[in-house]
Amino acid sequence: MKQIYYLNHLGCANCGAKIEDKIQKIQGVEDAVLDFAKTRMVVEQKSDEDLTVTIQEICDSVEAGIFVSKEKNIEEEESPGEELKGTLLELFLVALAVVGIRIFVSKETLAMAFYGVLLIYVGFSVYRESLSKIRTGDFFDENFLMSIASFGAFFVGEYLEALAVMIFYRIGEALQDMAVERSKKSIANLLETDQSYAHVWRNENWMEVDPEELQVGDKILIKPGENVPIDGMVQKGESLINNQAITGESRPIETGVGEKILAGSIAVDGTLEILVEKSRENSTMAKIQEMVDQSTMEKARVERWITRFAKIYTPIVVGIAAVIGFLIPIILQSEFSPWIYRACTFLIISCPCALVLSVPLSMYAGIGRASKEGIFIRGGDRMELMAEMDGIAFDKTGTLTDGKFYIDEIRCLTGTEEALFSAAKSGEIFSNHPIGKAIMEYPLGEAYNVESHKDFAGKGIVAETSQGRILVGNEKILEEFSIENPLEKSQKTRVLVVQGETLLGEILLSDRIKSGVEKSLVWLRKNKISTFLYSGDNDALVQDFAKKIPIDKAYGGLMPEEKLFHLEEELSKGKHLAYIGDGINDAPVLARADVGIAMGTQGSDMAISSSDIILLQDDIGKIPTLISLAKETKKVTYGNIYFALGAKILIMILSLLGITSLWLAVFADVGVALLAVAYATSLLRWKTPSL
Structure with a gap:
């Protein structure tokens, strides 16, 4: 049973990951997934037990101020902008107090006492949070790191720097909260699709x-x-x-x-x-709304990796800092103070928040930007896979063609055209397929009274009517019932019609290639993405169609299980393959492909339910947009990882060499997080590629 719990006021992605991990360990919980963009936890439970109180206790042990509820925003939150103003005013008054101490207090011990009081005042929320987590045993976070670093700096005599660093950290955190909140709102606005009246x-x-x-x-x-x-x-x-x-x-x-x-x-x-x-x-x-709600829950591989990485990363760097501050001066027989200072600098820069925060934001932003293009993606893992696609397989009718068939020719063997269409309409009367619709709309003949109706997938339809048994379909339906076919093959789509044991004739139809298909296929070929065509139409027609557009491999006359066979054959070669279709018979292939892509308006309900991505505009021209955006999202995601790790490792090395300071460490920590958030949300302004 799925339950949703809103973590109101959750602002730290790293804390959210810890909360997720703890909830997963609750007895009776099968799985828990954090949706950071919507500050909610989706919990799979064995029963309908309300876990609000239990989850509240977990949140209290990880991050202060979170309010757990079954409803979003049940109490008014202070806006990040107002919080920033309050923080700036408070810290401005502290800065004035520092100036006063510098001017009016001459005794060093008294000045140190005043600085100590101000440090505790400015960092009170940080120290309180750190002490609370020490009691629970889960204290490896930015509050603990900043607490140790500021007290360490104060201990070695850097009073002003310790105070200034805590002030800078508080400002940076407020700026980061504001940037994250605005980013989440921007993404949520793009994903909002509901209607209220x-x-x-x-x-x-x-x-x-x-x-x-x-x-x-x-x-x-x-x-x-x-x-x-x-x-x-x-x-x-x-x-x-x-x-x-x-x-x-x-x-x-x-x-x-x-x-x-x-x-x-x-x-x-x-x-x-x-x-x-x-x-x-x-x-x-x-x-689509269900898909949107699910999209932020399906985490990409890189998201899962970064969460696991953060669990071991912080304890390791704390251990390294301890070695720097205490073991190295013992080995080198030097003073402790400069090495403790370096260890403090090392601790500040080691906070993993920029990493844990930027990766999900990048994925959410990419999914949100795709929705603006009418492309709805079920989750970050699908987005990541689209960036790695080696090939795309297409259905033909309704996917590469507009799905609106036009009757080109009527061939009668027995009886009149009117009788031919009366029999054909009796078979197609319940059909939602574009071919059936074209026959039903033709102004000739009336359907007989239909007593029973059976669909033979990939072959045709058998109907028992007031005028006897009627078969409507392709050559395979005739083979199924051992009916002779003297008609010559055609390059057009053909519908054979049998009444009783007599072949009345055939109806030839044609379809039109959708606009934008050829340009999209050319783009795929230029970008070294293989293309395949799997169709139920007769093979001669499919091969002729494939020559008009740049398809690498085409297969016709396929039953649903044969489409699946050809897809499996390509997947067995180690390729990442997407499949695009719109019909009921495409559902098995859509489900098996690495990424299944369905047509949103023309696609069947089963095709949409089986897919990972929906093209709401039914436009194959969106495929280059989808792939380009997926690649850009992957580039931004990994770019943030490399940038954050690179900046932190550089400052760590500089701190070991004694070149950097606490100021630069705080700037690197908060600054890297802000830059990572800005880079992630740049995806919301991404421009579509020209074909």
């Missing part, structure tokens, strides 16, 4: 209700400037629709009677009456 026609009147109350068959009203709260079909009115929030398409598109419309769209200049076609929980946007 709907106008529905009930009791002969328009009423405003919660979208959760809407039912299939309801009629809702969308006024200019309002969001569409649920999937439906336009019954009345015309309007330009802005889909930017959900598909990333900046240009409004026209919509009118008979057009489908997704939740999250905005009516620009007209009023629309819409028939609700899906319940709120089954709508496309609900599935």
